[in-house]
Amino acid sequence: MTDKPFWExxxxxxxxxxxWESLCDGCGKCCLLKLEDEDTLELAYTNVACRQxxxxxxxxxxxxxxxxLVPDCVTMTAANITExxxxxxxxxxxxxxxxxxxxxxxxxxxxxxxTVHTAGMSVRGRSISERVAGDLEDHITDWPEEDIP
Numbered sequence: 001m002t003d004k005p006f007w008e009x010x011x012x013x014x015x016x017x018x019x020w021e022s023l024c025d026g027c028g029k030c031c032l033l034k035l036e037d038e039d040t041l042e043l044a045y046t047n048v049a050c051r052q053x054x055x056x057x058x059x060x061x062x063x064x065x066x067x068x069l070v071p072d073c074v075t076m077t078a079a080n081i082t083e084x085x086x087x088x089x090x091x092x093x094x095x096x097x098x099x100x101x102x103x104x105x106x107x108x109x110x111x112x113x114x115t116v117h118t119a120g121m122s123v124r125g126r127s128i129s130e131r132v133a134g135d136l137e138d139h140i141t142d143w144p145e146e147d148i149p
Contacts, residue, residue, distance in 0.1 A: 005108065006019050007019075007023065007092075007096060007101075007102060007108065008101070011078070012078035012081065012093070012096055012097060013078040013079070015078070020078075022108060023092045023093055023096070023108070024092065024093075025090075025091075025092050025102075025103075025105075025106045025107060025116045025121070025122075026057075026058050026059060026107065026113060026116055026122065027058060027088075027090065027091075027116050027121055027122040027123065028049065028053055028055075028058035028059075028122055028123035028124070028127070029088040029090065029091065029122070029123060029144045030087060030088070030091065031049050031050040031052075031053040031060070031123070032045055032046060032047065032048065032049055032050075032123060032127060032144055033046050033048045033049070033050065033130060033136055034046065034086055035136055035137070035140065043085075043086055044140045045140070045141055045142065045143075045144040045145060046133075046136050046139040046140055046141060047123075047126055047127045047128060047139050047141045047143075048127065048128060048129070048130050048133040048136055048139045049123055049127040049128065049129055049130065050070055050073070050130060051070070051129055051130050051131050052066060052069055052070055052073075053123070053127075053129070055123065055124065055127060055128070055129065056124065058116075058117070058122045058123055058124055076093055081093050081094065081097045082097055088144045088145060089145055090103060090121055090146075092106055092108075103121070104119075105118075105119035105121055123144075126143065
């Protein structure tokens, strides 16, 4: 028996559904719309959130039906996590897939789901809904990719 937490002893592929879901820190950054330059394939983040993201809680309004309601919403799995290079550097799934550990503000580390927000690592107070945004080009930002403090 080990005293280490499951994310340090269990591969992403071997995690239970409950363990997998608990890795989400609730930042909402993956729900921000992105722009890709057709020529260079360079990615630009915006501060515009998917219409299904609750901007206060940073949770999907209908997580169970997200792929039906938003057809281009992706479902991350251990098998496809490395395909999503657009995931923010702060994402727990990406960090673990890259052999890193969870950040100090992650709820599994801090014990508090609000830490991601108080640390300024979520979209809370920094994003708007796609329903009111207008042209995405007017909302390009780089803060989703900021380094972990």
